[in-house]
Amino acid sequence: xxxxxxxxxxxxxxxxxxxxxxxxxxxxxxxxxxxxxxxxxxxxxxxxxxxxxxxxxxxxxxxxxxxxxxxxxxxxxxxxxxxxxxxxxxxxxxxxxxxxxxxxxxxxxxxxxxxxxxxxxxxxxxxxxxxxxxxxxxxxxxxxxxxxxxxxxxxxxxxxxxxxxxxxxxxxxxxxxxxxxxxxxxxxxxxxxxxxxxxxxxxxxxxxxxxxxxxxxxxxxxxxx
Amino acid sequence: xxxxxxxxxxxxxxxxxxxxxxxxxxxxxxxxxxxxxxxxxxxxxxxxxxxxxxxxxxxxxxxxxxxxxxxxxxxxxxxxxxxxxxxxxxxxxxxxxxxxxxxxxxxxxxxxxxxxxxxxxxxxxxxxxxxxxxxxxxxxxxxxxxxxxxxxxxxxxxxxxxxxxxxxxxxxxxxxxxxxxxxxxxxxxxxxxxxxxxxxxxxxxxxxxxxxxxxxxxxxxxxxxxxxxxxxxxxxxxxxxxxxxxxxxxxxxxxxxxxxxxxxxxxxxxxxxxxxxxxxxxxxxxxxxxxxxxxxxxxxxxxxxx
Numbered sequence: 001x002x003x004x005x006x007x008x009x010x011x012x013x014x015x016x017x018x019x020x021x022x023x024x025x026x027x028x029x030x031x032x033x034x035x036x037x038x039x040x041x042x043x044x045x046x047x048x049x050x051x052x053x054x055x056x057x058x059x060x061x062x063x064x065x066x067x068x069x070x071x072x073x074x075x076x077x078x079x080x081x082x083x084x085x086x087x088x089x090x091x092x093x094x095x096x097x098x099x100x101x102x103x104x105x106x107x108x109x110x111x112x113x114x115x116x117x118x119x120x121x122x123x124x125x126x127x128x129x130x131x132x133x134x135x136x137x138x139x140x141x142x143x144x145x146x147x148x149x150x151x152x153x154x155x156x157x158x159x160x161x162x163x164x165x166x167x168x169x170x171x172x173x174x175x176x177x178x179x180x181x182x183x184x185x186x187x188x189x190x191x192x193x194x195x196x197x198x199x200x201x202x203x204x205x206x207x208x209x210x211x212x213x214x215x216x217x218x219x220x221x222x223x224x225x
Numbered sequence: 226x227x228x229x230x231x232x233x234x235x236x237x238x239x240x241x242x243x244x245x246x247x248x249x250x251x252x253x254x255x256x257x258x259x260x261x262x263x264x265x266x267x268x269x270x271x272x273x274x275x276x277x278x279x280x281x282x283x284x285x286x287x288x289x290x291x292x293x294x295x296x297x298x299x300x301x302x303x304x305x306x307x308x309x310x311x312x313x314x315x316x317x318x319x320x321x322x323x324x325x326x327x328x329x330x331x332x333x334x335x336x337x338x339x340x341x342x343x344x345x346x347x348x349x350x351x352x353x354x355x356x357x358x359x360x361x362x363x364x365x366x367x368x369x370x371x372x373x374x375x376x377x378x379x380x381x382x383x384x385x386x387x388x389x390x391x392x393x394x395x396x397x398x399x400x401x402x403x404x405x406x407x408x409x410x411x412x413x414x415x416x417x418x419x420x421x422x423x424x425x426x427x428x429x430x431x432x433x434x435x436x437x438x439x440x441x442x443x444x445x446x447x448x449x450x451x452x453x454x455x456x457x458x459x460x461x462x463x464x465x466x467x468x469x470x471x472x473x474x475x476x477x478x479x480x481x482x483x484x485x486x487x488x489x490x491x492x493x494x495x496x497x498x499x500x501x502x503x504x505x506x507x508x509x510x511x512x513x514x515x516x517x518x519x520x521x522x523x524x525x526x527x528x529x530x531x
Contacts, residue, residue: 079443
């Protein structure tokens with residue numbers, strides 16, 4: 001489903017974010033990207049979402065070569081991805097429900113359909129009672145779960161979560177992880193980056209990165225491929 | 226098709242929400258654009274009103290044709306055929322003025338009868354008055370000169386008098402007004418585009434976060450750009466309507482002043498507002514200018530966000 005073939009990403013001659021990465025991720029896997037800050041975890045996720053392009057090598061997502069993807073093709077790639085960032089990037093001038101409806105609205109869904117599906121997504125992350133709340137009135141954990149609801153509302157094939165538990169207390173971090181694991185349970189491929197060692201205990205496949213290099217590609221889990 | 230309509234309806238609602246947002250600056254920008262548009266609109270209204278006036282003034286420019294004194298009456302009458310041919314205008318009117326009628330007309334003029342009595346014999350020749358159709362531009366006015374030159378070549382003709390200078394002057398004046406108006410409209414059109422460009426630039430900047438999030442969740446560039454296009458077009462449209470309203474309102478006091486002046490010339494001339502089709506065209510043009518400014522601004526600033 002996702003292939004990295006000798007992928008290198010350089011921002012300048014002295015700044016290499018990823019170096020010669022070879023990686024294969026199958027459909028339905030739950031993967032944790034581990035490594036210290038600056039290891040290249042965010043860059044790797046951004047490449048899958050075509051926010052960054054490789055300097056050399058090939059990134060394939062569902063058979064599409066990210067390096068050769070035209071700008072006009074990006075929206076259609078991203079509609080199959082659910083992207084969760086460290087900063088939730090909720091829009092504070094509208095309520096939570098409207099934020100979650102956004103991915104459906106951009107695809108041309110009717111307001112009624114978008115609202116119905118957005119409420120269902122909020123229900124899955126336990127935030128249905130906050131649908132009409134302003135994002136700023138939510139706690140950090142609730143904002144992150146609202147961002148997860150927005151990421152999954154379009155029923156994506158892949159969820160990319162960049163440090164989703166950063167800045168959260170243990171309780172809220174576990175709620176966010178449980179929500180993500182629930183989507184993996186229904187066959188969604190999940191990539192979660194973290195530098196939280198506690199999360200990695202019994203985590204399944206863990207990919208270790210350090211200074212842009214792949215240290216350990218982990219063992220693909222059986223049964224999902 | 227339904228999805229396309231739905232997305233346009235969404236973009237329009239986003240644009241309207243942006244317009245009615247507190248401190249959006251839409252009203253102020255509309256006033257600035259309306260002032261810029263009001264000047265060429267007022268000029269156009271004036272020009273449109275002067276066109277029929279100029280036609281009225283230019284009705285049937287006259288050419289006086291005087292026969293040689295020794296031309297027999299029959300020959301003078303027969304010359305009408307050649308004169309008609311040269312005039313080459315089916316609407317032209319030709320009137321024969323016998324020398325007796327010309328003298329009687331001269332006698333009727335106050336202060337001239339004594340002068341005529343001293344002359345003894347009738348010193349006036351037979352003549353024609355050729356009335357041409359109205360001239361609307363300087364090219365047609367030049368045609369009058371050409372006709373006069375040809376008439377002079379007729380053997381029976383002694384003199385040809387043509388007074389088309391004033392027609393040419395009026396036509397030239399109208400032409401200058403048209404060119405000046407076009408130049409003014411172009412200059413102020415650039416001003417309108419610049420104002421809309423800047424307004425949309427500010428909107429793009431304030432909605433930067435929303436644009437970036439929309440891109441992340443799979444919005445196409447068309448989806449992102451559309452509300453800004455609607456904002457620009459609506460700004461142009463509202464400003465155009467306001468400018469037309471200002472011009473229409475200004476006509477009332479202006480007409481009061483014109484009425485006093487026109488009465489001196491026994492005229493009922495009044496400035497009328499533009500017709501429905503002209504109004505629709507100007508509103509369309511205003512919206513198009515707004516859209517043009519928005520297009521340029523969005524293309525320039527969205528690529529930076531990308």
